[in-house]
Amino acid sequence: MSEEQSKNLSREERLAAKLRENLRRRKAQGREMQSELGDNRVPKDDAEG
Template identity: 65%
Template sequence: MGEDHGNKMSREERLAAKLRENLHRRKAQGRAMETQSGESGGEALSKPRDDG
């Protein structure tokens, strides 16, 4: 039973590491998208004006 608990912890640690990697990757993608939108004027992300 001790080995099962040890395997569970290592599995949880692996999952936590994968989640951290995914978070870092997604943040990097978001920063890259912000950089690209800044260079192109950011028109795609701006809110439409209400002229009414």
């Protein structure tokens, strides 16, 4: 592999890691918001009547 390809791969790996980190943070924020609001969702079976 050439040096340029190696740099691009490491850049892609860094971007992928940042995306995973961002996804984990967003999921944690969503869970936190959901717990603050309480789980007031109606289960799908009950909603259909």
